[in-house]
Amino acid sequence: MASAAPQQAAQPASAPRSKKYDPTKPHITEQPMTIHNWYKHINWINVTLILFVPLYGIIAAFWTPLQWKTAVWAVVYYFMTGLGITAGYHRLWAHSSYTATTPLKIFLAAMGGGAVEGSIRWWARDHRAHHRYTDTDKDPYSVRKGLLYSHFGWMVMKQNPKRIGRTDISDLNDDPIVVWQHRNYLKTVITMGLIFPCIVTGLGWGDWKGGFIYAGILRIFFVQQATFCVNSLAHWLGDQPFDDRNSPRDHVITALATLGEGYHNFHHEFPSDYRNAIEWHQYDPTKWTIWIWKQLGLAYDLKQFKQNEIEKGRLQQLQKKLDQKRQQLDWGIPLEQLPIIDWDAYEAEAKDGRALIAVAGVVHDVTDFIKEHPGGKALITSAIGKDATAIFNGGVYNHSNAAHNLLSTMRVGVLRGGCEVEIWKRAQRENKDISFVSD
Amino acid sequence: MASAAPQQAAQPASAPRSKKYDPTKPHITEQPMTIHNWYKHINWINVTLILFVPLYGIIAAFWTPLQWKTAVWAVVYYFMTGLGITAGYHRLWAHSSYTATTPLKIFLAAMGGGAVEGSIRWWARDHRAHHRYTDTDKDPYSVRKGLLYSHFGWMVMKQNPKRIGRTDISDLNDDPIVVWQHRNYLKTVITMGLIFPCIVTGLGWGDWKGGFIYAGILRIFFVQQATFCVNSLAHWLGDQPFDDRNSPRDHVITALATLGEGYHNFHHEFPSDYRNAIEWHQYDPTKWTIWIWKQLGLAYDLKQFKQNEIEKGRLQQLQKKLDQKRQQLDWGIPLEQLPIIDWDAYEAEAKDGRALIAVAGVVHDVTDFIKEHPGGKALITSAIGKDATAIFNGGVYNHSNAAHNLLSTMRVGVLRGGCEVEIWKRAQRENKDISFVSD
Ligand code: HEM
Ligand code: HEM
Ligand SMILES: [Fe+2]
Ligand SMILES: [Fe+2]
Ligand SMILES: [Fe+2]
Ligand SMILES: [Fe+2]
Numbered sequence: 001m002a003s004a005a006p007q008q009a010a011q012p013a014s015a016p017r018s019k020k021y022d023p024t025k026p027h028i029t030e031q032p033m034t035i036h037n038w039y040k041h042i043n044w045i046n047v048t049l050i051l052f053v054p055l056y057g058i059i060a061a062f063w064t065p066l067q068w069k070t071a072v073w074a075v076v077y078y079f080m081t082g083l084g085i086t087a088g089y090h091r092l093w094a095h096s097s098y099t100a101t102t103p104l105k106i107f108l109a110a111m112g113g114g115a116v117e118g119s120i121r122w123w124a125r126d127h128r129a130h131h132r133y134t135d136t137d138k139d140p141y142s143v144r145k146g147l148l149y150s151h152f153g154w155m156v157m158k159q160n161p162k163r164i165g166r167t168d169i170s171d172l173n174d175d176p177i178v179v180w181q182h183r184n185y186l187k188t189v190i191t192m193g194l195i196f197p198c199i200v201t202g203l204g205w206g207d208w209k210g211g212f213i214y215a216g217i218l219r220i221f222f223v224q225q226a227t228f229c230v231n232s233l234a235h236w237l238g239d240q241p242f243d244d245r246n247s248p249r250d251h252v253i254t255a256l257a258t259l260g261e262g263y264h265n266f267h268h269e270f271p272s273d274y275r276n277a278i279e280w281h282q283y284d285p286t287k288w289t290i291w292i293w294k295q296l297g298l299a300y301d302l303k304q305f306k307q308n309e310i311e312k313g314r315l316q317q318l319q320k321k322l323d324q325k326r327q328q329l330d331w332g333i334p335l336e337q338l339p340i341i342d343w344d345a346y347e348a349e350a351k352d353g354r355a356l357i358a359v360a361g362v363v364h365d366v367t368d369f370i371k372e373h374p375g376g377k378a379l380i381t382s383a384i385g386k387d388a389t390a391i392f393n394g395g396v397y398n399h400s401n402a403a404h405n406l407l408s409t410m411r412v413g414v415l416r417g418g419c420e421v422e423i424w425k426r427a428q429r430e431n432k433d434i435s436f437v438s439d
Numbered sequence: 440m441a442s443a444a445p446q447q448a449a450q451p452a453s454a455p456r457s458k459k460y461d462p463t464k465p466h467i468t469e470q471p472m473t474i475h476n477w478y479k480h481i482n483w484i485n486v487t488l489i490l491f492v493p494l495y496g497i498i499a500a501f502w503t504p505l506q507w508k509t510a511v512w513a514v515v516y517y518f519m520t521g522l523g524i525t526a527g528y529h530r531l532w533a534h535s536s537y538t539a540t541t542p543l544k545i546f547l548a549a550m551g552g553g554a555v556e557g558s559i560r561w562w563a564r565d566h567r568a569h570h571r572y573t574d575t576d577k578d579p580y581s582v583r584k585g586l587l588y589s590h591f592g593w594m595v596m597k598q599n600p601k602r603i604g605r606t607d608i609s610d611l612n613d614d615p616i617v618v619w620q621h622r623n624y625l626k627t628v629i630t631m632g633l634i635f636p637c638i639v640t641g642l643g644w645g646d647w648k649g650g651f652i653y654a655g656i657l658r659i660f661f662v663q664q665a666t667f668c669v670n671s672l673a674h675w676l677g678d679q680p681f682d683d684r685n686s687p688r689d690h691v692i693t694a695l696a697t698l699g700e701g702y703h704n705f706h707h708e709f710p711s712d713y714r715n716a717i718e719w720h721q722y723d724p725t726k727w728t729i730w731i732w733k734q735l736g737l738a739y740d741l742k743q744f745k746q747n748e749i750e751k752g753r754l755q756q757l758q759k760k761l762d763q764k765r766q767q768l769d770w771g772i773p774l775e776q777l778p779i780i781d782w783d784a785y786e787a788e789a790k791d792g793r794a795l796i797a798v799a800g801v802v803h804d805v806t807d808f809i810k811e812h813p814g815g816k817a818l819i820t821s822a823i824g825k826d827a828t829a830i831f832n833g834g835v836y837n838h839s840n841a842a843h844n845l846l847s848t849m850r851v852g853v854l855r856g857g858c859e860v861e862i863w864k865r866a867q868r869e870n871k872d873i874s875f876v877s878d
Pocket of ligand 5: 687
């Protein structure tokens with residue numbers, strides 16, 4: 001197989017996934033979950049970060065008055081750390097959809113850390129696997145395993161590292177900021193997730209506790225839930241204008257929840273495009289922000305798929321839907337399944353009183369249609385037993401497309417010799433010299 | 440020509456179009472309009488009915504107080520006479536889209552008369568010509584001659600009766616109500632257009648003059664202008680979901696103005712359907728009214744085109760639009776226009792440093808794409824000079840439709856022998872026994 005070599009190249013030059021992980025020992029996920037071992041299946045660190053800490057925050061909020069300055073700062077910091085994930089982790093590092101200068105990279109690594117969703121390196125590796133193996137067992141957060149699984153089930157439950165598809169992250173291993181953030185992840189999280197937002201409110205207006213609870217813990221919870229929606233909601237709700245083979249979907253609700261990552265059908269089809277929304281009226285603040293950074297000289301090389309390619313994708317998907325629709329409609333008996341009738345037999349049957357009309361070499365039974373004919377009974381009746389090709393196609397009236405469609409549902413046979421038969425036959429009768437072709 | 444006989448059948452068994460009309464003398468429209476003969480080109484009867492009388496009504500309205508009862512009655516009578524045209528003249532008599540009992544027919548002939556738009560017989564004859572010869576010179580109110588012409592220009596200016604397409608109106612000549620109304624047209628107009636609405640307000644609440652001006656003259660003006668929109672606006676504003684060869688269009692504004700006749704693209708395609716709007720949420724009070732008459736036993740045999748035929752028309756129109764779009768996009772150089780390259784030449788050129796990748800027998804130049812490849816530089820580079828058919832199609836990654844499209848824009852040549860060449864060549868090199876097919 002020619003694919004052997006690239007398969008090798010696809011192997012990540014990855015550091016061990018966990019200090020404790022020993023590939024020779026069977027992994028806990030290979031054992032069925034029982035009443036005795038269920039707690040071993042749970043990823044307690046993640047449960048703490050995603051569920052217990054927010055729960056503490058919600059309870060503590062009852063005893064913590066919310067100052068409006070703190071509220072504003074919490075929302076601002078929500079957007080900043082959210083952008084750390086969407087513009088940083090996702091569009092910059094996982095997809096290299098643009099290039100960032102070092103100051104911007106440091107900012108994004110810090111903000112993304114403050115969202116408490118793992119290191120860039122870990123996040124981007126999983127995300128690349130998600131794109132490459134979408135909806136398969138190798139997809140770390142496959143929506144095929146349930147909406148809740150794709151939302152956070154995949155973090156709450158321990159995962160077998162062998163299961164998740166391999167991807168090339170050599171570019172990330174070459175990025176010193178990514179490597180530094182990975183090595184110093186815990187420090188980053190505590191500093192940017194809790195200490196920094198708390199210092200702002202504390203030094204700014206003396207609200208240490210409010211900063212900790214609202215701009216820290218609860219803000220983390222909201223950022224997490226919002227960005228998790230990209231893996232759940234974006235694979236579950238909406239349209240599929242570019243491809244319907246897999247689960248990604250476009251929806252404005254997802255976009256509103258995820259700082260613009262809601263045009264996910266587009267994104268899976270054109271992953272290295274720095275945009276998720278391609279129309280100006282769609283909500284994609286992450287795109288807008290990247291664009292502003294470009295104007296400020298902080299970002300460059302913003303990648304865009306050509307409009308031509310995007311339109312091709314949209315067109316093919318529309319074509320696919322049209323073809324599916326076409327299959328459900330009745331287009332009349334296919335010509336090759338119709339019996340072949342001789343001209344004389346056709347004429348004779350029509351004279352016998354059967355309402356047959358030949359158009360373009362095909363015989364139609366119009367019995368049930370005569371009284372419904374929009375052009376009146378007289379005209380349609382006058383064509384019975386004749387070759388009506390010319391009169392149907394403009395000789396008397398140039399019938400619409402709809403009339404042609406309707407006609408094809410009335411097919412009962414094909415004329416031996418095709419549509420010119422009547423003229424030939426008559427010529428033959430009148431002038432025996434004319435050569436007559438018959439099959 | 441086989442069409443000779445039906446052409447004859449299509450001749451209307453028509454009464455002379457006007458007492459004064461003599462087909463042997465040249466018609467006024469055959470002479471160019473000059474400063475001396477312009478007034479002969481004007482149809483003064485119509486100008487009086489359509490413009491002068493309403494003008495008088497508008498002026499008289501300044502001296503005529505509007506009572507609210509009279510206003511309500513004017514609106515009610517507007518709808519009744521409007522339905523006389525849409526449900527009567529148009530859908531019943533011009534298109535036979537349903538059958539009406541005698542009482543309903545008498546009601547519709549009276550109401551339609553009250554709208555002052557000509558007799559049923561005259562109106563339906565022109566309307567059938569409009570459908571049969573839409574947009575051509577034989578169309579009595581072709582929009583191709585201008586929006587204003589199609590609105591009322593065709594009535595204001597004298598028309599050459601020879602120009603207007605012939606249609607079969609034998610069914611109308613067999614209808615005693617139609618014939619009676621045609622013979623007694625002036626009486627009908629004066630009775631139903633002016634006297635009757637005036638009697639209602641006069642005997643009802645003593646407002647003789649208000650009834651005459653508002654429920655009579657001005658109401659006539661509004662009904663006329665509204666129904667004229669079917670010939671102008673409906674051929675000018677909106678979408679063409681079923682056929683775009685001719686001018687008819689669908690638009691909700693036209694529907695609102697015309698008691699539901701605004702789905703005119705549908706109507707021209709399916710003229711004998713008693714509906715103009717096919718969706719429940721579209722505005723078609725004429726359809727609703729006919730349906731109610733059916734429930735009351737006043738109308739029966741409501742004709743509908745099969746949903747299958749309607750969907751076929753819609754689908755074909757969508758297909759047509761898609762095909763037009765397809766033509767505007769770049770799909771790469773067609774295979775038959777590409778040079779044929781030998782496998783060895785391909786391998787050699789790739790070794791020489793040109794970034795060529797063969798997929799499915801076609802050679803692609805990916806030079807400009809390597810750094811943009813969403814799957815990374817390493818993977819795509821590894822395929823240079825190889826047959827990448829299998830790795831591109833799932834061996835490493837099952838590329839999306841978008842990737843296939845993009846690939847086709849990079850075509851530079853076709854491999855002699857097709858896509859299996861590499862395997863065959865290798866087999867040949869390794870085992871000289873294998874038979875090798877070359878063209
Ligand atoms: C053989 C089967 C026929 C079918 C299925 C058929 C179908 C139709 C349909 C659906 C229309 C509505 C307008 C349109 O869709 O274009 C129509 C109109 C018409 N048909 Fe036919 N037709 C048939 C045969 C004929 C023949 C043989 C003649 C003439 C000899 C004829 C003359 C007309 C005319 C003059 C109209 C125009 C009516 C109008 O728009 O006012 N048709 N026909
Ligand atoms: C020959 C020209 C190639 C083109 C035009 C191309 C194009 C693309 C495109 C457009 C994508 C984005 C996802 C998608 O649309 O499916 C993609 C992703 C990918 N490509 Fe290629 N590719 C090429 C060659 C290759 C080769 C030779 C390999 C492997 C040896 C490869 C491996 C991948 C992988 C693994 C991804 C997944 C990246 C992800 O979704 O994270 N590609 N490619
Ligand atoms: Fe996704
Ligand atoms: Fe992504
Ligand atoms: Fe029309
Ligand atoms: Fe019509």
